[in-house]
Amino acid sequence: MAGTAAALTANSTVGDWLDHPEGGQLLRGLLAQSGMDADRLTPVRGFALQQLVELSQGAVTQDVVDDLVLRANGGVAPEDTGEVAGWRERIVPGRFDGRTVVVTGAASGIGRATASRIAREGGTVVAVDLAAEPLQALADELGERVTPVVGDITRVEDVERIVAAANGQVHGLANVAGVADDFTPVHEVSDAVWERCFRVNVDGSFRLMRAVLPAMLAAGRGSIVNVASEAALRGSAAGAAYTASKHAVVGLTRSAAFMYGPQGIRVNAVAPGGVATGMRPTSASEFGQGRIAPLMALIPPVATAEQLAASITFLLSDDGVNLNGAILPSDGGWSVQ
Ligand SMILES: NC(=O)c1ccc[n+]([C@@H]2O[C@H](COP(=O)([O-])OP(=O)(O)OC[C@H]3O[C@@H](n4cnc5c(N)ncnc54)[C@H](O)[C@@H]3O)[C@@H](O)[C@H]2O)c1
Known part of the structure; x- marks a missing residue:
């Protein structure tokens, strides 16, 4: 896994972050500052890190996510490929037309x-x-x-x-x-x-x-x-x-x-x-x-x-x-x- 830190972005899953040697350490460190254990994140392992901003209702801010991403990538913002980890809603055009x-x-x-x-x-x-x-x-x-x-x-x-x-x-x-x-x-x-x-x-x-x-x-x-x-x-x-x-x-x-x-x-x-x-x-x-x-x-x-x-x-x-x-x-x- 070493050397793959550049792959971690805000769109990587919480599970990917936790399983990554450096990303995991950063995320665990952040939780520890609030007296929390990484087990608290088990139910949301499949969510992108970015989704925690909305889900946590203010507890995890956008600045915190941006900072984590920067630190996991040696201070350089990774290229945004637009790829989102996990499931994505796919619209079926016209499925409810006329309804x-x-x-x-x-x-x-x-x-x-x-x-x-x-x-x-x-x-x-x-x-x-x-x-x-x-x-x-x-x-x-x-x-x-x-x-x-x-x-x-x-x-x-x-x-x-x-x-x-x-x-x-x-x-x-x-x-x-x-x-x-x-x-x-x-x-x-x-x-x-x-x-x-x-x-x-x-x-x-x-x-x-x-x-x-x-x-x-x-x-x-x-x-x-x-x-x-x-x-x-x-x-x-x-x-x-x-x-x-x-x-x-x-x-x-x-x-x-x-x-x-x-x-x-x-x-x-x-x-x-x-x-x-x-x-x-x-x-x-x-x-x-x-x-x-x-x-x-x-x-x-x-x-x-x-x-x-x-x-x-x-x-x-x-x-x-x-x-x-x-x-x-x-x-x-x-x-x-
Ligand atoms: N969130 C869960 O884990 C979960 C699990 C199982 C089932 N559900 C069910 O899913 C449904 C939606 O829940 P949710 O999780 O989106 O919750 P939510 O609280 O986010 O949304 C429920 C919405 O219903 C509205 N509401 C409540 N009483 C109302 C009333 N008398 N008239 C009009 N609107 C009213 C609320 O204002 C709220 O906007 C509920 O029936 C809930 O029992 C939720």
Whole structure:
């Protein structure tokens, strides 16, 4: 490996950096300054170093990355080849041409990446979220293909406004908005956490499905993708409230898939594993954390929001033609552990 330091750039993966004799030393030294061990980077080994700037939400600055790259290359900036390590999103031009898709949770994380991909593949997106500013930023970035609707999916009036914004033409629905819990097991769950998880994750998704289905039934076609979770597949990925709510999302998906399949409407779900987004569950339970933490240390690396959007848009688009009622784990293989 000696003598290959010049190959390290901001686009090399964190894994490449850690495995490199000089790069690894530099990165470990940087972490040590903040009292952190290199193990903290295990979940993001497959990400380019550059991606840490966004993912760390300010903890790793662009200056820090630039400085690391310079030091790993003897003070000389390496040539930027434009090559990015790891997976890259590949746009399928025209895949959503002529389609209007409602995407909830579009201001952040998986919903934002999904809305963006659909718009860049020719679709019209009704982008829904509680958060007005980042939603407007998405619309400004993507232009007229995106209609932002600031609203709460748990409120019937807001759901009516969302459907109205689609002008009676809803070809697709991506129910992405959701909230996490606090890792509490049943005997510690507060009513507030339980009710919030069910209100947003279950009631909200249900209300939007109910609101868009008449237009889909009239058109004789439609595609719905609900975002479940690894917590919909097992009992060890979250607390009781989130786990139960995401199991309910699976039930909603399967029931609708069965009911509407003959009418040309496909209803599927994606079950994400760990994804680097704005969702940062906090643990309010030593008991819950004690049970879950040892298993979390063994799960596959986290994915990016764009990687989840790839799974969601696959199911939403005609590429998912023969899939109805599928619960697709998009988790790097966590579900087979
Ligand atoms: N991040 C993960 O590791 C992970 C893992 C499994 C499943 N998921 C699921 O993926 C989905 C997206 O999560 P994310 O990780 O992108 O999180 P995120 O927090 O980045 O985005 C969720 C968005 O939903 C919006 N939202 C919340 N409640 C809403 C409401 N009532 N009405 C309208 N908008 C609302 C939020 O404002 C936010 O912008 C969720 O359903 C979540 O449960 C995430």
